[in-house]
Amino acid sequence: MRVIDIALKPSIAAERIRIKSGADTGAGNRRCGIQQGLASLLFIPGTWLVGMMGPVGVAARIQAMKENTGVGLGSGEIPHLSKLLSMLETLCGSVTEIKFSVLGLKSEVLALRSQVDKQSVDTKQQLQITTEEVKSEALHLKEELSSDFKAVTDLQQDLQRVGQCIDNQAADIRCMQKYAEEQTAEFSVQLKKLEQKVLAVRVAPSVPDLTPVLEHMDVKMQSYAEATRVAHTTLLQEQEKEKLAREARINNLRIVGLPEEDKENTKDVVLKFFQEELLVREPIVESAVRIGRGERGSRAILVRFGSAERRGRVVGNRRLLKGKGIWLDSDLTPMQAEKKRYELKKVKEAVSAGWIAYLRDGKAVITTWKREEDAIPK
Incomplete structure (x- = not known):
């Protein structure tokens, strides 16, 4: 101043x-x-x-x-003293006003700074909370994606197995059709040869008329051809039924070895089993019923899921049941079950003979290696 x-x-x-x-x-x-x-x-x-x-x-x-x-x-x-005094008073008043203005601005700046600090703290806390929520959601999404990936992988394997079975059935159909065509062609050749022989016999004297015999054989040949066609049509129909049956069972699952209690609610038992043993948080099951007679113990449970993805979540964790005496099996058609029994029989015979053999994708795999002698039960 x-x-x-x-x-x-x-x-x-x-x-x-x-x-x-x-x-x-x-x-x-x-x-x-x-x-x-x-x-x-x-x-x-x-x-x-x-x-x-x-x-x-x-x-x-x-x-x-x-x-x-x-x-x-x-x-x-x-x-000049009066003039100087007047100037001095004016300047002092201006300085006082400026001082008060500066003090007011200082208080406003302090209030604004306090407000900014408070907003900064609130924003930091909110950002920290949001970050934790995003991190938690990301971990949850990662777990779901991992489970979905396992389910998709299992579903892909099931579809591959179904495709292999369909290819095998189609190959069987083609073989039977080829066999029927070969038999029909062979009978046609034999019929022509027989007609030629009959004509040659007719030319000879004192030979009885063989026309009725030929007509009868012709009828039998037509009947055989019709039977072959019907058998082929029936086989195609059976194959179509088998395909539909497999598609209807693709979302089903059988649980073998789960203890059975009197007057139990089978669906609740299955949901509890999935949550506690297989660690599936939200299993969605449409139905669950006991099947079979149960003469040798607890009956198996047939579980129906709404989609293959939900079934895959459960099947993806079946490794957790190792050593607990409980198995998860696919719901096979009678034809699939018969084929599995046949292949399993071959595996047992090979193992009894000392070979290393196992069942993979419903087919017996018998290797060319012998098991060690101490591994064979005496």
Whole structure:
């Protein structure tokens, strides 16, 4: 706040010149006293002058200075003193207003800073909560994707097995059709040869008429051809029925070895088994019933799922049942079950003979390696 000092310095300098040129020694002394008092007042630091004394305090000090020196404002000895005092009061008022404005701005800045800090803390907490939620959701999604991937893999394997079975059945149909065509062609050749022989016999004398015999054989050949056609049609129909039966059972699953209780709710038993043993959180089952007579223990349970994906979630965790005496099997058609028994019989015979053999995708796989002698039960 040095503006006051700068504004008043010219007047003080002029007054000093007048004092030096004055003839009256007493007046000069009085002027020197006024000069010293005014200088001591005007050269006080601006911040202390405004903050501690204010405009009223400054005026009071000037008045006291006049009384001590005995000089009046209207004497003409300091002609610029009134003007300087007015300027001083105006500047002091402006400085006071500026100070209050600065204090108001400072309080607003502090309030704004406090609000910004509070918003920053709230935003940081909210961002942390959102990050934790996103992380938890990502982990949950990862688990679901892993389970879905296992289910899709199992479903793909099941579809491959079904495709192999269909290809095998189609190959059997083609073989039977080829065999029927070969038999029909062979009978046609034999019939032509027989007709030629009959014609040759007719030419010879005293040979009985063989026309009825030929007609009878022709009827039998037609009957055989019709039977072959019917057998072929029936085989195609059976193959279609087998295909539909497999498609209807593709979402089914059999549970073997699960203990049976009197008056049990089979569906609740299955849901509890899936949750506790196979760790499937939300198994969705359409139906679950016991099947069979149960003469040798607990009956098997036939479970029907709404989709192959839901079935795959359960089948994907069947490794958890190892060593517990409980198995998960596919719901096979009678033809599939018969073929599986036949292949399993071949595996047992090979194992009994000492060969390494096993069942894979419903087919017996017999290797060319012998088992070690100590591994064969005595």
